[in-house]
Amino acid sequence: MDSTQILLDEIIANKAVYTAFQPIYDLAKEQVLGFEALSRGKRGSVLEQPDSLFAAASRYDRLSELELLCRQRAITQFVAQQLPGKLFLNVSPKALLDPRHPRGETLHLVEQAGLAASRIVIEVTEQDKVDDGFLLLKTIAHYRQLGFTIAIDDLGAGYSGLKQWSELCPDFVKVDRYFIDYCDQSIVKREFLKSIIELAKATNTAVIAEGIERMEELALLEQLGIVNAQGYLLAKPSEQPCLEMINLAQHRHSGSKDNPFEQSIAIGWLAKDVAAIHTCTQCLDAHRHFERDKRLMSLTVVNDARQPVGLLHRDQLTEVFAAPYGHALFDKKPVTELMDKQPLIVDEQEQLDSVSQLITEHEFDIRRHIIITREGRYLGLAPLRDILKHITDEKIRHAQHANPLTMLPGNVAINEAIEQRLRAMHGFSLAYIDLNHFKQFNDLYGYASGDSVIKLLAEVTVAVCKHSHCFVGHIGGDDFMVVFDNDDAENLCHEIIQRFEAQSKAFFTPEHVAAGGYWASNREGQKQFVPLLTLSIGLVSPDVESCSNSHQVAALATDAKKEAKRYRNSYLFVCNRRKPSAPVVRLEAVSSLAT
Structure with a gap:
């Protein structure tokens, strides 16, 4: 007997294992979905890490005993710490199919701990090859009959793949870390994830992305519609896991533009007050809801806290009941059996522009609805048709007032943006940006180059202001205005100047760049030296009360812009005057009135 086997026997005999819990988050609801129990061997030993521990147990035919021990430890600690949500327990098919594996022991442990079976998720790993597929199906069916939930772990990493999915009909699938790693930079991984999402919708399966370690991965997964997430970026495994969601909130909203003056309206304005049904509602009762109101296309399914957990569609329910024995099979089943478990759920404050992007990423059926919440609780439904119509109307209105060259908002929108801030008494800064020597450049290099330079200035301005609360507008010609809501206006204006000067040199010949300008005729026909393109920016911070x-x-x-244009080179003039000029009264007019 070698040292590893002796150590393994000692660990099992002394029950020398401990459990680390890693949270699995529901990103849409910003709450914990549950915790995966990760078992570890004797501290400081060569079998502390799970890979070596379970490999040794498999090698020495002690896998069933070890898994039961780990399960007992996990359930006991989960209950002792009063952790919320579900408990995800890893179970290997080899252990399940071991004839010596005691039947009903897991349920006994759960009941002994006072835990509901519905809170236990049995994770079946996909990495092990199973010879007797039928026996595995029978075993999984047995677990499901006992009230446990089923998950496939490491989807895409093992032998059976989609075949196991179709046969086991799991409640959850956990996508393998390989497909999450740098998924934002891989078209293949992105398409794989999209396919998984579509299959999950068709089978009413919830998808969990595991192994998230980068912000970019999290952002893409949210865009694609995967709402359940797990990984080091969100929280590392711990014996006493943190229950706070602060870190998750910071990750989600870091860099976001939470600007109260966005031109797009909030989705909450389009919410329709449609009654919701509870998770305990039977399918027959839901069918009666639809029959009473023929206009009703979808019903939101909520839990005891009125948090939405799914969406039941009329056409899906009708199709099920139209099938042979449909009523007999589903009349008394809860609506959770047929509902869409991954509907699009957004907060009422979400801007229409971002909702539009989510709709595009999800590739939703035009007949469907979006669930709208207020502080995580159900508020109402918004039909996709209404949302898309409103977005279309907004785009048309924007296009009517946009500059045709840059497609940036024009004078009407600029004035509206300023008026919004004045009405709200919200302090802001306004920059007037103007190109210097543009006419001479346009005459020498042609109008096409002139248009390209204007578009360059638009692109540079938008790029510089992208990560700040700004509104960029195009007055016309070579004049732009930027409304700044933060106190970073001066720095951003300097950056606009630097970037534009560097990039605009590409429009000049090397000779003109080397000389710092060129000779051209003015309106009087006189030759004069014209410098390269520069910028004049006037910046003011108006007194909103005045x-x-x-x-x-x-x-x-x-x-302020006129003052900036007095300088030969690019210049930012920061005006200290904050109140409007007093009206000029002509004395002659006063005199004439007096007489």
Whole structure:
């Protein structure tokens, strides 16, 4: 007997294992879905890590005993710490199919601990080859009959793949880390994930992405519609896991534009007050709901806390009941059996522009609805048709007032953005950006190059302002305005100047770049030296209590821009004047009135 086998026997005999719990988050609801129990061997030993521990147990034919011990430890600690949500327990098919593996022991452990069987998820790993597929199906069916939930672990990493999925009909599938790792940079992985999502929808299976370690991975997964996530980025395994969601919230919202003056409206305005049904509602009762109101296409399924957990569609329920024995099979089944378990759920404050992106990524059926929540609780439904119609109307309105060259908002939208801030008494800064020496450049290099330079200035401005709360507008010609809501206006204006000067040199010949300009004729026909393109920017921070309209604010910015144009090179003029100029009264007019 070698040292590894002696150590393994000692671990099992002394029950020298401990459990680390790693949270699995529901990103849409910003709450814990459950915890995966990760077993470890004797501390400080060569069998502490799970890979070596379970490999040794398999090699020395002690796998069944070890798994039962780990299961007991996990259940005991889960209950002792009063952890919320579900407990995910790893179970290898080899152990399940071992004739010596005691039947009903897991249920006995759960009942002994006072835990409901519905809170236990049996994770069947996909990495082990199973010779007797029928026996495995029978064993899984037995677990399901006892009230346990079933999950396939490491989907895509093992032998049976989609075949096991179709046969086991799991409640959850956990996508293998390989497909999550740098998925944001791999078209193949992205398409694989999309296929998994579509299959999950068709089979009413919830998808869990595991092994998330990068912000970019998390962002892509959310865009694709995977709402259940696990990984080191969110929380590492711990014997006493943190229950707070602070880190998750920071990851989700870091860099987001939570701007109250976004041009897009919030999705909450489109919510329709449609009654919801409880998870305990039977399919026959749900069918009666649809029959009473023929206009009703979908019903939101909520839990005791009125948090949405799924969406039941009329056509799916009708199709099931139309099948032979449909009523007999499903009348008394809960709606959770047929509902869509991964509907699109958004907060009422979500902007229409971001919702539009989510709809595009999800490739939703036009007949479907989006669930809208307020502080995590069900608020109402928004039909996709209404959302898309409103988005279309907004785009048309935007296009009517947009500059045709850059497609940036024009004068109407700029004035509206300023007026919004004045009405809200919200402090802001306004930059007036103007190109210097543009006419001479346009005359020498042609209007096509002139248009390209204007588009370059638009692109540079938008790129610089991308990660700040800004509104970028195009007045017309070579004039732009930027509304800044943060106190970073000066730094961003300097960055706009630096980037534009560097990139605009590409439009000049090498000779003109080397000389720093070129000779051209002015309006009087006289030759003069014209410098390369530069920028004049006038920046003001208007007093919102003194300025009554957008025209007064624009006049302040225009005066500041005129001061900036007095300098030969690019220049940012920061105006200290914050109130509008007093109206000029002509004395002659006063005199004439007096007479």
